[in-house]
Amino acid sequence: MAARGGGREKPDAVQENRLLCERVQKELRHQRLNTEYTVNPLRPVHTITRKPMSWHENIDEPADDKFLNLFHRAALQPTKKYSEPQTESQEIGWNTTPLIPVDRTDCRLYFPRRKTELTQ
Template identity: 50%
Template sequence: MAAKGREREKEPLDSVHQNAILCETILKERRSQKLHTDFSINPFMKPHVLTEKAMPRHPYEDAEEDPTFLKMIHGARLEPTKKYTHPQTESQEIGWISTPLIVQDRSDRRLHFARQNSEITKYMDAAWRLKEQTQNFG
């Protein structure tokens, strides 16, 4: 008996069932649709610059610039610290505050340790320079 159930073929759908399926599909599509009427250029994409024609009939010298569009384009090109007050992601938190905590004072010997050369370091510097010169000529 189980074999008979598997062998049974599907009956072809009549026009009433096909219309019901179509209506249900359209209702599902309309539920998830959203009408967009406000369009603008993505400020994060580099705009494609097209050259003008060689002999234009209508020169664009009299065209006015849209200040809001220019502000949006220039704002998109700023670095994140100038765009936002706080970091937007976890990885932006590293290095967000890039100003030093204290002013560097090279004369203060407590914080600045100048490079000091001894006899051995002077000898090794000269040896490394001589080795680099012989490799360049050899």
């Protein structure tokens, strides 16, 4: 019966040493030693926040007015940011001022809750 390996014999120690030397030479030929390291410009860098009690957090830096204005404008309501609605869904409820002033003495448009014997 033939062996499962296809009938190949195991190489002797001299052949194994020659194959190993050839493999090491090929690996050394294609290896390159890197001594200069840089940041990959194609990969995003995640910055780590500083510790709140460290000394460089306590340095007073001048505030950038342009950035602060942009930051405060982004937090505004859409009706205060824009003169017209920017999307179709903003059109609903864009005009929030009532068409006529509220008059609490006019019983046609003002229906307060009333307490009667029936509702008690």
